[in-house]
Amino acid sequence: MSLLKSTNERITQKMNDREDDSDIILLGNPAPRNLLKGVLIFIIGILFVFLVWDVVSSYYNTYMIKTLRFPTIRDTFDTLFYYMDRTHKLLRYTLYEHVAASMGRWVKGFVAAFVIGMTLGLLMGVNDKIYRFGSVPVNILQMIPGLAWFPVTILLFGMGNNSAIFIIAITVISPIAFNVSAGLRRVPQVNLRVARMSGRSWFETLTEVLLPFSLIDIIGGLRIGMANSWRMLISAEMVVGVAVGLGYMINQTTNMTDYPSAFAGIIIICVIGLIIDKLIFANVEKYARNKMGMEDSP
Amino acid sequence: MSVISIEGISKAYPNKKENAARIVLKDVSLEIEENEFVCIVGPSGCGKTTVLNLIAGFERPNKGKLLYRGEEIVGTSPQRAVVFQEFSLFPWMDVLKNVEFSIDRKKYAPRERTELAKKYIDLVGLSEFADHRPNNLSGGMKQRVAIARTLAMQPDVMLMDEPFSALDEQTRKKLDQEILDIWKKEKRTVVFITHNISEAILLGTRIIMLSSSPGRIVGEWRIGSEDKDLNSEKMTVLRNEIVSRLQPCACAGDRVRIINIEEE
Ligand SMILES: Nc1ncnc2c1ncn2[C@@H]1O[C@H](COP(=O)(O)OP(=O)(O)OP(=O)(O)O)[C@@H](O)[C@H]1O
Ligand SMILES: [Mg+2]
Numbered sequence: 001m002s003l004l005k006s007t008n009e010r011i012t013q014k015m016n017d018r019e020d021d022s023d024i025i026l027l028g029n030p031a032p033r034n035l036l037k038g039v040l041i042f043i044i045g046i047l048f049v050f051l052v053w054d055v056v057s058s059y060y061n062t063y064m065i066k067t068l069r070f071p072t073i074r075d076t077f078d079t080l081f082y083y084m085d086r087t088h089k090l091l092r093y094t095l096y097e098h099v100a101a102s103m104g105r106w107v108k109g110f111v112a113a114f115v116i117g118m119t120l121g122l123l124m125g126v127n128d129k130i131y132r133f134g135s136v137p138v139n140i141l142q143m144i145p146g147l148a149w150f151p152v153t154i155l156l157f158g159m160g161n162n163s164a165i166f167i168i169a170i171t172v173i174s175p176i177a178f179n180v181s182a183g184l185r186r187v188p189q190v191n192l193r194v195a196r197m198s199g200r201s202w203f204e205t206l207t208e209v210l211l212p213f214s215l216i217d218i219i220g221g222l223r224i225g226m227a228n229s230w231r232m233l234i235s236a237e238m239v240v241g242v243a244v245g246l247g248y249m250i251n252q253t254t255n256m257t258d259y260p261s262a263f264a265g266i267i268i269i270c271v272i273g274l275i276i277d278k279l280i281f282a283n284v285e286k287y288a289r290n291k292m293g294m295e296d297s298p
Numbered sequence: 299m300s301v302i303s304i305e306g307i308s309k310a311y312p313n314k315k316e317n318a319a320r321i322v323l324k325d326v327s328l329e330i331e332e333n334e335f336v337c338i339v340g341p342s343g344c345g346k347t348t349v350l351n352l353i354a355g356f357e358r359p360n361k362g363k364l365l366y367r368g369e370e371i372v373g374t375s376p377q378r379a380v381v382f383q384e385f386s387l388f389p390w391m392d393v394l395k396n397v398e399f400s401i402d403r404k405k406y407a408p409r410e411r412t413e414l415a416k417k418y419i420d421l422v423g424l425s426e427f428a429d430h431r432p433n434n435l436s437g438g439m440k441q442r443v444a445i446a447r448t449l450a451m452q453p454d455v456m457l458m459d460e461p462f463s464a465l466d467e468q469t470r471k472k473l474d475q476e477i478l479d480i481w482k483k484e485k486r487t488v489v490f491i492t493h494n495i496s497e498a499i500l501l502g503t504r505i506i507m508l509s510s511s512p513g514r515i516v517g518e519w520r521i522g523s524e525d526k527d528l529n530s531e532k533m534t535v536l537r538n539e540i541v542s543r544l545q546p547c548a549c550a551g552d553r554v555r556i557i558n559i560e561e562e
Contacts, residue, residue: 190386193356196374198400198451208399212390293389293431 003037071260079260080267090261091252093244099268101245105161106233109168113225117173121180121221125214126206131181142174146232150239159241167236172225179221183214215288223281230273299368301455301487302330302353307362308512309348322348324512325362330455335481335488335523337502339495341544345513346491347383350457353489354380366455376402379453381444381461383491387432393419394428397447418446421476438465442473449480455487463493474500495540499533500526507543517543 005013007027014025050073060070069075082088083095090098120138124131146167153163187210195205211218237247246265253261306327310319322345330336338346351357352364355374364371366378379400387396397415406414419428422442432440441464448456458477462470474497481488492498498505499521507517519536526533 188386190382190384191388193354193374193380193382194386194388194400194447196356197354197376197379199374199376199402209388212388291390293391293433 003033003040068257068259071263075260076263076267080264083261083264091244091249095268098244098246098249098265099272101242102233102237102247103272105164105237105242105245106168106229109165109233110172110226110229112165112169113172113176113229114222116169117176117221117225118180118218120173120177121218122184122206124177124181125184126210131185134177135181138174138177141170142178146171147235147239153240161242163240164233164236164242164245167240168229168232171232172229175228176221176225179217179224180214183217183221184210186217187213212292215292216285216294219281219285219288223277223285226281227273227277230269230276234269300329300365301332301334301367302328302489303365304328304330304349304353305362305365307352307359307364309345309352309357309359309361321512323352323359324514326508326513326515327362328506328515330487330489333485333487335490335501335503337490337492337498337505338508339492339498339505339540339544340508340513341510342493344508344510346508347459348513349508350380350459350489350491353455354378354457376400376451377454379448379451379456381441381448381456381458383459383463385432385440386444387440387447389432392429392431393424393435393443396432396443397450400447400451402451414450415446418450419443421449421480422446422473438469441465445473452484453486455489458488458490460491460493462497470497477501495537495544496528498540499537500528505540507540 007030010027011025014027018025053073057070057072061072071079083090086094086096088094093101120134124134124138149167149170153166157163157166191209191213192205195209200208234247234250237245238251242248246269250262250265253259253265304327306325307323308321308325309323310321312319326349328336338349340346348357352359353366353371355371355378358372366375371378388399391399394412394415397419398411401411401414403411416425416428419425422445424439424442424446427435427439432443435443441461445458445461448458462473465473477488477490478501480486488501490498490501492501502521503523504521505517505519506515508514509516517540519540521536528537
């Protein structure tokens with residue numbers, strides 16, 4: 001497929017095909033091509049997932065126990081579209097209310113983790129002693145899987161909303177703190193010396209040298225934290241006893257053997273996760289890379 | 299009073315395991331007077347950059363002390379500015395911003411800083427590239443930006459660590475001349491590290507030679523500041539003498555002096 005050819009392969013082809021003999025080989029504007037290529041690769045990926053799903057579901061429904069049906073792609077999307085109608089409620093709430101509830105918790109948990117993780121990361125990044133002491137508790141935090149916080153959060157916050165938020169926050173503090181501090185510690189010494197030699201204050205050095213240098217790492221940390229927290233949110237909602245939200249919805253419909261609804265919930269989780277990661281964070285990261293002169297800008 | 303006086307300093311760096319330290323500079327003393335152009339030569343790894351770091355105030359000696367105009371050097375100062383050996387520009391700033399960064403903000407308004415930066419960018423011949431990012435410049439161009447940045451600081455002492463080693467012969471000669479002109483016009487004190495003996499003879503009023511492992515001063519030539527003809531008999535003899543005194547680098551397997559810090 002010509003769309004998937006590398007730039008060098010295209011140059012080779014053009015060089016051999018062309019009639020003229022100029023030193024410049026026109027390749028055309030790469031933007032639409034690259035976009036098309038990205039979309040194409042994405043679609044192929046999705047089709048592959050659907051293919052596996054289709055094989056599994058038809059095998060199951062044809063050859064295995066018949067009391068329960070494995071939702072096919074068709075079943076799942078029918079259910080999804082059915083509940084996308086605002087008048088149809090699932091477990092006392094509309095689909096939109098479930099999504100809104102989950103997103104609300106996620107935002108709160110993520111913001112809390114962002115504030116704490118950034119502060120810890122900054123302190124650890126600028127001071128060697130703080131790093132050595134701070135990395136121990138942050139490392140311990142990292143070792144505890146999200147749901148293992150269940151007993152702690154039940155004691156602190158009881159069942160419900162706040163517990164879900166706590167579990168999200170506590171699991172993403174460490175990736176954010178570690179990435180921020182690692183980014184700050186990676187700044188070349190010579191650049192810090194330039195700042196010192198030029199008489200920049202400690203604060204100016206932080207804002208004008210350290211933070212721009214580590215911006216990409218910070219965004220990377222937020223991106224990982226984002227993905228972790230989104231996954232964590234769904235599991236947290238399944239155990240801490242909330243009455244609305246995507247995790248709750250999947251858990252309850254599964255208990256009621258309403259598998260198509262549970263699958264619809266999974267689809268929504270994937271779509272939201274993909275939008276946040278691929279559409280928002282990936283582009284922010286790309287923009288920042290370019291802005292920071294990390295990649296050749298035209 | 300000397301501009302810089304180095305009084306019997308020694309400096310050691312710990313090894314990776316931090317169970318021993320290697321002496322890099324040993325009992326180095328040096329007086330640098332007003333308006334001198336001191337060139338430091340010596341084999342790779344002998345401690346030339348370390349001397350510069352000590353004068354700049356990035357590092358502290360383990361023994362002895364350094365004075366700047368009679369005051370002990372305890373930290374950095376915009377009066378002692380460095381052109382670093384390695385790449386030291388900020389990748390997200392264009393050339394103009396990089397040069398502006400180091401100009402005193404208390405002394406100059408933003409407009410004046412831009413003017414000043416432009417003047418020195420022009421001096422190193424990069425006016426056309428003022429809006430380019432370092433990534434889009436060649437190695438030599440990057441180094442010229444670093445030189446413009448240090449010049450724009452208008453420091454009392456300029457510390458230059460092999461600033462032209464990445465440049466082609468032509469550009470290097472042009473910039474050598476540029477530095478000489480600036481030095482003559484603006485009355486600065488310069489400490490200049492180079493591996494190029496001809497360059498040292500052309501620029502320096504004095505040449506200091508360091509030996510390796512540990513670095514100590516093993517040779518000193520006072521040449522004066524009058525214009526020199528590198529091809530003259532006198533200069534050729536001088537060059538041959540300096541070259542013959544240069545040892546191979548420390549990496550060539552000389553004895554290495556170790557002091558043990560565990561015992562203390
Ligand atoms: N921060 C450091 N930690 C440990 N060892 C160091 C450090 N800085 C320098 N050294 C060692 O000190 C010695 C002198 O280094 P320095 O950079 O001063 O050499 P140099 O004379 O500038 O060499 P070159 O001509 O190659 O630039 C080297 O052996 C180097 O390995
Ligand atoms: Mg050096």
